[in-house]
Amino acid sequence: MGILIEAKNLTKIYKSNQLETLALSNVSFSINEGSFTVILGPSGAGKTTLLNLLGGMDDITYGSLTVDSLELFGMKQKQLTNYRRNSVGFVFQFYNLMNNLTALENVELAVEVCKDAFSPKETLEKVGLKDRMKNFPSQLSGGEQQRVSIARAIAKNPKLLLCDEPTGALDYQTGKSILKLLYDMSRNERKTVVLVTHNAALKDIADQVIYIKNGKAEKIEYQSNPKKVEEIEW
Amino acid sequence: MKAFILSCFRTIKDNVSRFFAILFIMLLGSMFVTGVAGISPHVEASYNDFYQQRQLSDIQIMSKSATGFSTEQLEYLNNDEKVNYYETLYQVDMEVETEEETLNIRYAAYNLQNSKINTLQLIEGSFPTQFTEVVVEQGSNTIRSMNIGDIVPFSMGPTTIDLKVVGIVTNPLYMSKEGDFNMNTDDVSLDIICYLDETYIPSYLPLPKTCLYMDLNMSEKFNYFDNKYEDEVKQYQTSLEETDLFSEENAAVLTLFENRSFAVLQNVCDKINIIALIFPIFFALVVSLVCLTTMSRLIDDERGQIGCFKSIGISNRRIINKYLFFSIVCSSIGAVIGCFIGYYLLPYAVYPAFENVFFLPTELFILEFNLGFASTIIMVICIILVTFYVAYKEVKNKPVDLLRPKAPKAGKKIFLERIPFIWNHLKFKYKSTARNIFRYMGRFLMIVISVAGSSALALAGFGLLNVSSEKVLIGETYIDLSDTMIPVSTIVIIFSLCLCMLVIYNLTNMNIGERKREIATLEVLGYHYKEVYGYIFREIFVMSVIGVLLGLPFGIALLYLILTQLGFGDIGNVKYYSYLLTIGLTLLFSVFVYVLLIPKIKKVDMNESLKSIE
Incomplete structure (x- = not known):
């Protein structure tokens, strides 16, 4: 199993009105291909910043971040867009589906701009929405909407699946089923999953846990025998 | 109260782009309506002022007797209370054959410099100092441009004498570039209008005073372009024509409305007034529509804030006032600036364009309530009413409902989807x-x-x-x-x-x-x-x-x-x-x-x- 992501001294400084905020300072870690990683930390610790950098949504102040041997540091906007387009799938806390597109069309929206994508229909079948494809988001439950969002991310056939508090807006049972889906996807499709959360209970299912606090990677844990989704509770 | 005012300004600050959107649309709208509605009033006011300065005659009478007006006729006019002042003069239109062409010439002879009606203004040269000198009307579309030193032929019976042009003048009767007709032959324009000074006309040459220009005592202070003015002079025209002295066999009584120049000017102003009525109505409709959408969108966006205000016990009235303040401020600023530009500056752009048709008097502004201001006020009132309505509808909701975000509108199938082929x-x-x-x-x-x-x-x-x-x-x-x-x-x-x-x-x-x-x-x-x-x-x-x-x-x-x-x-x-x-x-x-x-x-x-x- 090779290394997919390698971060070295990753640092992000936000500047506004001569005020500099150190959001992330010298964070280093590596993530194996096909592994399930949880980034854990309280709010304001720098999780989202890290997610933004991993997702190519923001530029790196300094340090190095390679994803699939692609160096993100110093990339131009256009290159970052291409990176997001082809290499990253994103699952949001609030799903971010287009309200006037059906479930199927929401997946097509993502697939339309990338190469080597999976069939949207098959992907929706995989996430258990075979009969809901023609429904609009407003006709779907929160869990179903998140499934569409996961299908949208997976259908792009990305190297990396980034999830921002994917269970945050869902009830316990639904949250668990979504987590299970993500977990299975990572195992069955051999996708590298990075999940950002403040919910410590989720860490038990991960191969690797990165603890973020005050903009620093406080601790990195490897778990050789992660628990199954069914075994954890919160 | 201070907090409320603060929150009013905060609304403006938070919605700067909407504030300016309404402001600019109102500005454009009011500028257009006042500008267009103001064209005719400006032109009319300028001419009115000019005509009054130059003592434009209300009535022209042409005597049909070869010797001019009779003592009875003049006596009648002297005793007519309606008549303020009149002057008689020699005025004849002739078709003059020269070696090269046929010219339609009007000859007028009177005391050019002391006349108190249709006063001439010298724009070049000087007034005549002897019989064989004349001044001529300035050139236009129909009247030819002449230079000082040019010759105007004047036939007296069998002989023709040369009149030398010594000056160019303007007469308020001929302000349109369409000039005037030869009165004897319909539809033929005059090529030259020349003026001789009667002081120098030798006594052996009796030029009969067959023409009379008259100034009337009007019942009130009039504007030449007023319908009331037209009614009153036409009424007088009829009453005069009904007398034996001025009946059709003896005289032709004409008003300004039979004067080609004036008729053209009046007609053009009338037509512009019609345009100025119809266009602004449609314009104001579109402007109001856009402003009201902007306002309702703004209030819709602030649902949460309205809910918050309500939940801490701020009265509905005060919340509505906040939005009224917003719409009154932006629409009024736009309206005031727009009206100002439309009324004072836009005419500068439009007025010179009339030069192709008219000799324009120096421009004059008068501030009067015109249709443009009325439309502007209506637009502002429209926006305020709509703001009130939308805000009222929103604050009527319970705070809990307002605090909950509005569900995004669901997508739905559209008609086109029923045509799978497309x-x-x-x-x-x-x-x-x-x-x-x-x-x-x-x-x-x-x-x-x-x-x-x-x-x-x-x-x-x-x-x-x-x-x-x-x-x-x-x-x-x-x-x-x-x-x-x-x-x-x-x-x-x-x-x-x-x-x-x-x-x-x-x-x-x-x-x-x-x-x-x-x-x-x-x-x-x-x-x-x-x-x-x-x-x-x-x-x-x-x-x-x-x-x-x-x-x-x-x-x-x-x-x-x-x-x-x-x-x-x-x-x-x-x-x-x-x-x-x-x-x-x-x-x-x-x-x-x-x-x-x-x-x-x-x-x-x-x-x-x-x-x-x-």
């Missing part, structure tokens, strides 16, 4: 565009109606230019009205296109504001900027196209309405390029607006997609 062959991005267009019917109608309205106005403006280039019968003469319609049509076209641009800008701007989350999501999904622009602009462009196409029949209908009121022009004379220009310019301006708004899309932060729904 739908299944549409590319994905076009499907999404098609659905978005019909997603919010209200917004769709709003954009389409606004664009249709402004392009209809533009087409009517272009059309007016096309149809008024025909010769139109005014008074007793055919003149080319296009010269006078050019300034008005140009203003209509320019303002309509500006309105169209502001409308599209405003609506696109709102659209981007509302869809930041979608834009952010597309960016995260790896859409390049160009693709995002397409996603946002494509649907507005389609709506603009629908709007402009709908606007064409409306524009023709509007033009038809105007032409029926004007009493000239054939709708069939609207040239095909007017349609193309309307479509082309509207769409070109749409694209221009998109280019202006690109930075706003670029500014959307991808982190918007991570935020919770407000």
Whole structure:
């Protein structure tokens, strides 16, 4: 199993009105291909910043971040867009589906701009929405909407699946089923999953846990025998 | 109270783009309505002032006796209380054969420098100092331009003498460049109008005083362009014609309305007044529509805040007042600036365009309540009422309902999907565009109606230019009205296109504001900027196209309405390029607006997609 992501001294400084905020300072870690990683930390610790950098949504102040041997540091906007387009799938806390597109069309929206994508229909079948494809988001439950969002991310056939508090807006049972889906996807499709959360209970299912606090990677844990989704509770 | 005022200004600060959107649209609207409505009043006021200074005569009488007016006739006028002042003079129109051509010449002889009616102004040279010297009327479209030293032939019985031109003058009777007719032969324009000074006319040469110019005592202070004035002089004309002394066999009694120059001027002003009535109504409608959408969108956006205010016990009335304050401030500022520019500055651009048809007196401004101010006030009241209505409807809700975000409008199947032949062959991005267009019917109608309205106005403006280039019968003469319609049509076209641009800008701007989350999501999904622009602009462009196409029949209908009121022009004379220009310019301006708004899309932060729904 090779290394997919390698971060070295990753640092992000936000500047506004001569005020500099150190959001992330010298964070280093590596993530194996096909592994399930949880980034854990309280709010304001720098999780989202890290997610933004991993997702190519923001530029790196300094340090190095390679994803699939692609160096993100110093990339131009256009290159970052291409990176997001082809290499990253994103699952949001609030799903971010287009309200006037059906479930199927929401997946097509993502697939339309990338190469080597999976069939949207098959992907929706995989996430258990075979009969809901023609429904609009407003006709779907929160869990179903998140499934569409996961299908949208997976259908792009990305190297990396980034999830921002994917269970945050869902009830316990639904949250668990979504987590299970993500977990299975990572195992069955051999996708590298990075999940950002403040919910410590989720860490038990991960191969690797990165603890973020005050903009620093406080601790990195490897778990050789992660628990199954069914075994954890919160 | 202080907190309330603070929150009023905060609303403005938070909604700066909407504030200026309403302000600019109101500015444009009020500038247009006051500007267009002010054209005729300005022209009329300027001429009125000029005519009064130059003692323009109200009545002209031509005696049919070869020896001129009889003592009885003059006695009658002396005793007529209606008559303020009159002068008799020698005035004859003649067809004069020279070696090269036939000239239609009017000869007038009186005490040129001491006359108190239709006073002449010397613009070049000097007044005559002997019998063989004359001054001539300045050159125009029909009257030829003469130079000092030129010769005017004057035939007296068998002999012809040469009169030498020593000066060029203007007479208030001939302010139109269409000059005047030869009174003996209908429809032939005069080539020369020359004035001899009776002081130097030798006594052996009796020039009979067959013409009389008269100033009337009017019942009240009049304006020459007033209908009341026309009624009163025409009434006097009839009453005089009914007397034996001035009956048709003895004299011809004429009013200013039979004077070609005055008739043309009065007609043009009347026609512009009709245009100034119809165009602003439509313009004001579109302006009000756009402003009210902007306001209702603003209040809709502030639901949460309204709920918050309500939950801490601020009265409904105070919350409504906040929005009233907003709309009153922005619409009034726009209206005041617009009226000012429209009334004081716009005429500077329009007035000189009349030079093609008239000799313009020095410009004069009078502030009077015209139709433009009335329309502006109506527009402002419309916006205030709508704001009140929308705000009232919103504050009536319970705070809990207001604090809960409004559910995003669900997507739904559109008609096009029922035609699988088309739908299944549409590319994905076009499907999404098609659905978005019909997603919010209200917004769709709003954009389409606004664009249709402004392009209809533009087409009517272009059309007016096309149809008024025909010769139109005014008074007793055919003149080319296009010269006078050019300034008005140009203003209509320019303002309509500006309105169209502001409308599209405003609506696109709102659209981007509302869809930041979608834009952010597309960016995260790896859409390049160009693709995002397409996603946002494509649907507005389609709506603009629908709007402009709908606007064409409306524009023709509007033009038809105007032409029926004007009493000239054939709708069939609207040239095909007017349609193309309307479509082309509207769409070109749409694209221009998109280019202006690109930075706003670029500014959307991808982190918007991570935020919770407000």
